[in-house]
Amino acid sequence: MRAMVVKTMLVTFKNKLSFREVPLFRGALLNKAQGDNTLFHDHIGDKFRYSYPLVQYRTVDGYAAVFCLNEGINAVENIFGDTNQMEVRIGRRNEMLVVDHKVCQYDDIAVIASPKTYCIYNYLPLNQENYSLYMETDSIVERYSIIEKCLTGNILSFAKSLGVFFERQINLSLLDVIDKHELKYKNINMLGFSLKFKTDVLLPRYIALGKGVSLGFGIIK
Numbered sequence: 001m002r003a004m005v006v007k008t009m010l011v012t013f014k015n016k017l018s019f020r021e022v023p024l025f026r027g028a029l030l031n032k033a034q035g036d037n038t039l040f041h042d043h044i045g046d047k048f049r050y051s052y053p054l055v056q057y058r059t060v061d062g063y064a065a066v067f068c069l070n071e072g073i074n075a076v077e078n079i080f081g082d083t084n085q086m087e088v089r090i091g092r093r094n095e096m097l098v099v100d101h102k103v104c105q106y107d108d109i110a111v112i113a114s115p116k117t118y119c120i121y122n123y124l125p126l127n128q129e130n131y132s133l134y135m136e137t138d139s140i141v142e143r144y145s146i147i148e149k150c151l152t153g154n155i156l157s158f159a160k161s162l163g164v165f166f167e168r169q170i171n172l173s174l175l176d177v178i179d180k181h182e183l184k185y186k187n188i189n190m191l192g193f194s195l196k197f198k199t200d201v202l203l204p205r206y207i208a209l210g211k212g213v214s215l216g217f218g219i220i221k
């Protein structure tokens with residue numbers, strides 16, 4: 001199919017925020033959203049909304065930020081109204097959340113002839129099943145083949161959630177492992193990666209892939 005155009009918005013704030021405080025920041029904006037706005041918390045009643053999160057909470061250079069796509073943009077803009085600031089409670093502290101910078105843009109999702117190189121940070125690719133496969137093999141080649149398959153699957157799932165279905169098989173190659181470390185996600189220690197990879201899929205800027213994308217994991221730069 002032809003490229004699909006996706007509208008995105010990255011909002012950075014003047015408020016410092018550590019990576020471990022991102023869930024508290026998410027809770028602060030959920031409280032301001034009020035009502036049953038599933039775009040903010042990805043739940044419908046007691047059930048999980050199984051789709052790519054359109055509102056994501058993260059840090060950018062140590063400051064609070066929100067990244068959103070398509071209808072997630074309106075959801076975020078609505079809680080701010082006509083102002084660029086609002087009082088929130090992040091954990092135990094009250095704070096005036098002040099917008100510093102806002103970037104709105106249109107990006108394509110498409111298969112391209114010349115592959116592009118990306119870096120992904122704090123990426124959580126492994127579920128219980130493929131974690132077992134990863135740990136059972138001593139082969140570096142096999143281990144990183146598993147990671148490549150996870151990344152490919154994450155890209156396909158991301159595209160599918162936005163209504164994009166590629167007409168041919170996509171290609172992806174892992175180029176470098178920048179870092180490998182344990183990360184805590186939902187109070188569980190998980191194996192995280194920062195990677196450089198190449199793929200023939202054109203991806204929107206600032207998106208995230210893998211587990212925990214709504215909480216700042218797996219951001220692509």
